[in-house]
Amino acid sequence: MEISFLIPAFLQGVGVVALVSISYDVLLHHRSAGWLRSVLVALIFTLAVLGTMANPVAFGDGVFFDLRHVLLVLAAPFGGLPAALVTGVAACVYRLWIGGAGAAAGVAGILISVSLGALTLTYLRLQRPSFKRSILVGLMPSVSLLSLGLLPFEMIGGVLKAVAAPMVIGNFIGAIVVLTLLERRKSQAERETELQVFAHSDKLTGLPNRLxxxxxxxxxxxxxxxxxxxxxxxxxxxxxxxxxxxxxxxAAGDVILADVARVLKREMRDGDLVARYGGEEFVALIPVDSEAEAHVAAERICKSVSRSRHEVRGVKLTVTISIGVQLIDGTEFSLHELMEFADGALYSAKAHGRNRVELAVAA
Incomplete structure (x- = not known):
């Protein structure tokens, strides 16, 4: 069979790949829970594989060519093992439903591709894009040709002669195209997420920033x-x-800031918020039921910082903090005004010897 007969299947596969790429991009930008994202990725790859299998090029009774193996190999690296498992099972069921003399070989080929993707999952995720890596990914889908050994003996020679070279070429090009598109989408999403994190967190301490x-x-x-x-x-x-x-x-000051930030973060409960406000100043919001509880919480934080030890250039240091507390029980004051009240209490704590807590005078 001439390679021109495979062009329609290849072009159809490229269309499916484009849809996978767009869907994957939308999913990466969607702030969904981890389990939901896994389910959606599995759905994307499953529908894509079934889409390529729906209109293949037929070589005979139950012997087909499509780009399913490209997607099966990449399901695990980009969707995780659950996505690969779901996609593989769906593809096997569909292939058995189609039937024909090549059903067993088709299922075996699917299992080979899914297994290859799973086995190389860590390698493909950790390795940076390179020529060697692209060649490896390009060749992986064609390993499924080993499954042709399950065809009736009289068919193997003819099928290999007709499909081997075109299938290797088609899978190679398809795999590299899919890999490039998905990695580009993934890298872009990771960069955008990183920028968002930097925009809302303090690089030195890892705490939320003032914004x-x-x-x-x-x-x-x-x-x-x-x-x-x-x-x-x-x-x-x-x-x-x-x-x-x-x-x-x-540099030593940076070490102290990072250490104090870790202590403050450790002292926060679920629902509390602590941030680096600027310089050596930190702020926190802690829901409480009374002024007494607020004072106890602030005292606990103050003592925790004073008990911590920090090592700077081989010297062990102890630092303390002063805390000003403003109790918020209504909405009549803006955050800026509340900060000023708490600042006043902080200055009072400094003036009265430091390493202490002062409550703001009722406004």
């Missing part, structure tokens, strides 16, 4: 007030931080 804090504050406060609770606004500042920078250098 993220101010964006999330209104929702947290609103939810707490709706539940008839109060919110403790804590403004925290590392004591004598300038001396650390002047004595040990700014």
């Amino acid at each position: 993220k804090f101010e964006t999330a504050a209104s929702l947290l406060i609103g939810n707490a007030l709706a539940q008839e609770r109060q919110v403790a606004l804590l403004v925290m500042d590392i004591d004598h931080f300038k001396q650390v920078n002047d004595t040990f250098g700014h």
Whole structure:
């Protein structure tokens, strides 16, 4: 059979691949739960494989050519083992339903491709794009030709002569096209996610930054007030931080900031919010039921930081923080005004000896 007979199947496969690429891109940008994303990826690959199998090029009784093996090989690297398993099972069931003399060989070929994708899952995910990797992926779908050994003996020679070269070429080109499209979509989505993370988090400490804090504050406060609770606004500042920078250098100061951030994060409960507000200043929002609870929480954080030890250039250091607390029990003040009240309490804590908690005077 001339290779021109395979062109319609190949072009149809390219169309399916384009739809897979677009669907995969939409899915990557959708903020869905992990399990839901796995289900949707499995659905995308399953429908794509069945789509390519629906209109194949026939070589005889139950012997077909399509680009199913390209998608079967890549289902695991891009969708995970669950997606590969679901896609493989669906393809096997459909192939058995079609029937014909090549049914057993078809199922075997599907299992070979799915297994290859699963076995090379870690390699394909960890390896950076390269010529060697592309060649490997291009050749993998054609390993399914081994399944032709299950055809009736009188058919094997004719089928191999007709399909071997065109199938290897078609699968090779198809695999590289699919790999390139999916990786491009995935890389773009990862870059966009990374940019969003950087836009809302502090690179040094990993905590939310001022922008993220101010964006999330209104929702947290609103939810707490709706539940008839109060919110403790804590403004925290590392004591004598300038001396650390002047004595040990700014790199040492960065170590202290990162260490203190880890302590603060550890002290937060589910539903609390802590962020680096700027310089050596941190802020937190903690839903509470009383002023006493707010004071206890702030004292716990203050003591936890003072008990922590930090090593800078071989020297063990202890740092403390001062905390100003403003209790939020209504919506009459803006976040900016509330911050000013808490700042006033912070300055009072500094003036009264540092390493202490001060509650803001009722506004």
